[in-house]
Amino acid sequence: MIINKDKCVGCANCVPVCSVGAIFIGADGLAEINRDTCVECHNCHRSLSPEHLPPALTRLIRRILKSVSLRFQPDPDVCPTDAFAPEDLEWPRIVRRAFSDPMVTHESTGVHGRGTEEVKTNDVSGRIKHGEVGLVVEFGRPGIGTYFRDVEEVTTALAKEKITFEAGNPVTQLMTDKTTGQIREDLLDEKVLSCIVEVTVKLEDTAAILGSLKQMSKTVKTVISIGASTVCDKDGSDPLRDILQNEGFGIGWAKVNLGLGRVANRYVSAGEA
Numbered sequence: 001m002i003i004n005k006d007k008c009v010g011c012a013n014c015v016p017v018c019s020v021g022a023i024f025i026g027a028d029g030l031a032e033i034n035r036d037t038c039v040e041c042h043n044c045h046r047s048l049s050p051e052h053l054p055p056a057l058t059r060l061i062r063r064i065l066k067s068v069s070l071r072f073q074p075d076p077d078v079c080p081t082d083a084f085a086p087e088d089l090e091w092p093r094i095v096r097r098a099f100s101d102p103m104v105t106h107e108s109t110g111v112h113g114r115g116t117e118e119v120k121t122n123d124v125s126g127r128i129k130h131g132e133v134g135l136v137v138e139f140g141r142p143g144i145g146t147y148f149r150d151v152e153e154v155t156t157a158l159a160k161e162k163i164t165f166e167a168g169n170p171v172t173q174l175m176t177d178k179t180t181g182q183i184r185e186d187l188l189d190e191k192v193l194s195c196i197v198e199v200t201v202k203l204e205d206t207a208a209i210l211g212s213l214k215q216m217s218k219t220v221k222t223v224i225s226i227g228a229s230t231v232c233d234k235d236g237s238d239p240l241r242d243i244l245q246n247e248g249f250g251i252g253w254a255k256v257n258l259g260l261g262r263v264a265n266r267y268v269s270a271g272e273a
């Protein structure tokens with residue numbers, strides 16, 4: 001994202017709407033974007049309505065009013081001079097937008113936002129089977145974001161455990177080697193608002209891997225949120241519950257998928273079509 005300095009009048013309306021604090025008012029009194037911090041989420045461009053006041057006249061009026069301790073301030077939800085100029089992003093920077101702008105679809109998965117349906121479609125996809133646990137490790141959040149270099153620190157450590165990276169996950173698809181968890185070199189300095197790594201583990205290995213993740217979360221330079229899911233036993237009991245409690249994870253955010261998703265074509269599901 002670029003701010004056109006020829007148009008900007010320095011009203012600062014855009015500063016609080018940036019999801020990662022990348023916009024600031026520079027020494028010249030006009031808005032700037034820290035290019036390294038910006039995750040190309042397009043929130044600034046989307047959330048401020050463009051108005052078309054003449055920049056030179058608006059600056060003059062602001063300067064005159066300021067000299068008599070008055071202020072011309074546009075409504076807080078507008079950019080008065082339509083100063084935002086979205087760029088045509090190229091690789092590797094375009095990856096920032098793919099992970100950070102919820103209005104953009106991941107080319108690799110066809111899913112908006114972070115690009116994965118996670119376990120939400122497990123009834124149909126069958127990614128996680130009885131005796132397995134699906135772990136989602138979410139890196140970053142609005143306000144902080146994450147660099148792929150920090151994600152790789154965890155994926156390379158995870159790869160040494162008994163895990164399988166989910167093949168249909170967009171971060172897995174950025175790996176050069178799924179057995180080592182290494183991510184493409186040209187992406188390591190790219191920053192995104194958040195991304196999700198998905199792994200499948202055996203139920204009996206879950207406690208050890210959760211313990212490792214807890215340790216890693218203390219040193220990695222962003223926030224990590226962990227989600228765990230499994231398939232209930234036939235009597236409806238949840239074999240994951242005790243494991244999570246023993247590892248000190250709360251289960252207050254639990255969701256139960258009631259099985260409303262069904263495979264509509266049994267021939268497709270059986271691989272016969």
Ligand code: SF4
Pocket residue numbers: 003007008009010011012013014015030031048078079080081082083084
């Ligand atoms: S809202 Fe528009 S005019 Fe105001 S500081 Fe930001 S870019 Fe400049």
Ligand code: SF4
Pocket residue numbers: 001017018019020021022023033037038039040041042043044045
């Ligand atoms: S695109 Fe997103 S991160 Fe970049 S300046 Fe705009 S709001 Fe901030």
